[in-house]
Amino acid sequence: xxxxxxxxxxxxxxxxxxAALQGELESVLMAAPLRRMQTSRGxxxxxxxxxxxQFGWLSDRQGYRYSDIDPLTGEPWPVMPxxxxxxxxxxxxxxxxxxxxxxxxxxxxYQPGTQMGAHQDRDESDCDAPIxxxxxxxxxxxxxxxxxxxxxxxxxxxxxxxxxxxxxPARLFFHGVRKLKFxxxxxxGPVRWNLTFRKAL
Ligand code: MD3
Ligand code: FE
Numbered sequence: 001x002x003x004x005x006x007x008x009x010x011x012x013x014x015x016x017x018x019a020a021l022q023g024e025l026e027s028v029l030m031a032a033p034l035r036r037m038q039t040s041r042g043x044x045x046x047x048x049x050x051x052x053x054q055f056g057w058l059s060d061r062q063g064y065r066y067s068d069i070d071p072l073t074g075e076p077w078p079v080m081p082x083x084x085x086x087x088x089x090x091x092x093x094x095x096x097x098x099x100x101x102x103x104x105x106x107x108x109x110y111q112p113g114t115q116m117g118a119h120q121d122r123d124e125s126d127c128d129a130p131i132x133x134x135x136x137x138x139x140x141x142x143x144x145x146x147x148x149x150x151x152x153x154x155x156x157x158x159x160x161x162x163x164x165x166x167x168x169p170a171r172l173f174f175h176g177v178r179k180l181k182f183x184x185x186x187x188x189g190p191v192r193w194n195l196t197f198r199k200a201l
Contacts, residue, residue, distance in 0.1 A: 002094060005154060008170030009144065010095035012163040016087055018136050021195070022187060024081035025107070025136075028052045031078040032070050034109050040064075047116055048109040053080035055104040055200040057123065064123045066104060066200040080105050087163070088132040088197035095165035097130040102197035110140065110192040112182040118149050118174045121198070129199035130167030136160055136195070137188035138180070145174040160185060 003011045034048040037059040051057060055066040056077045070077050084105055092100035108116075121131060135158040142164075143153040158164070166173070177194075184190045 005144070005156060006170060008166060008168035009173075010165045011156065012091055012094060012165070014159070014161040015091060015163040016134050016136070016161045017083075018161045019187060020083055021087070021134070021136060024083060025193065025195075028078045028081065028107070031075075032056075032073065034107075035072055046114045050107045050109075051105060052078045052084070052107070053103055053105045057104060057106045057198075057200070066123065084195065084197070087134065091132050091134075091163045091165055092130050092167075095130065095167070097165065097167045100130055100132070100197075100199070102132070102199060104198045104200040106196040106198070108194040108196065110177070110180050110194070112180050112190060114177075115179040116177040118143075118145060118176040120172050120174055121196075122172060124198050124200050126199050126201075127171050130165050130171065132197040133164045133166070134195040134197075135162045135164075136193040137185045138183045138190065138192045140180055140192050140194075141178040143176055143178065144170070147173060149174050160188070 001013055005011055032050045034050050036044045036048050038044055040063045055068055058067050088102050089100055140158045142156045142158050145153045
């Protein structure tokens, strides 16, 4: 089913074929391994990341940016698997954003205890394009604020296979992920994956 959480934000519950994505994810990570990125202040993020697609999101002492080369391997990022791209395009279309063509897929890896503080996604040049987020593995408590970092938030429980689409008025909303509680997924084990599809450039 599909639920509009607020204008511009649509949740497609259990929309993704998580078993099919799992195999492709493993191949991508063999070519571009997970790493812990550094912030501009020098601390390390608790989430581990990698990318596939034409561009990858990076964070280091210089700040945030997109790059067509993986600095760890010196090679281009792995090609975005066809089933990743099709999933993101179909989800965007169903949510009311036809014509979405992602050129970047950020892979986030969460272990129990990992969290992501409230932030905006604004490193992309085209904010008319939506963002499509796919959750795999154990459940997470996601939250959305509005255009301000403070105030009340809307909680959303994200489970394996759930797809969230953000666009229009919700595209620049603050959001984050609460500290992950321990649980186990039959295929993924005690971890959560999030694939975030974007139009970077
Ligand atoms: C709301 N990741 O990588 S995805 C991120 O679960 C990020 O890994 C989280 O936030 C995760 O930047 C949440 C959901 C998400 C992605 C983009 C958004 C929510 C968003 C952009 C605007 C508003
Ligand atoms: Fe984000």
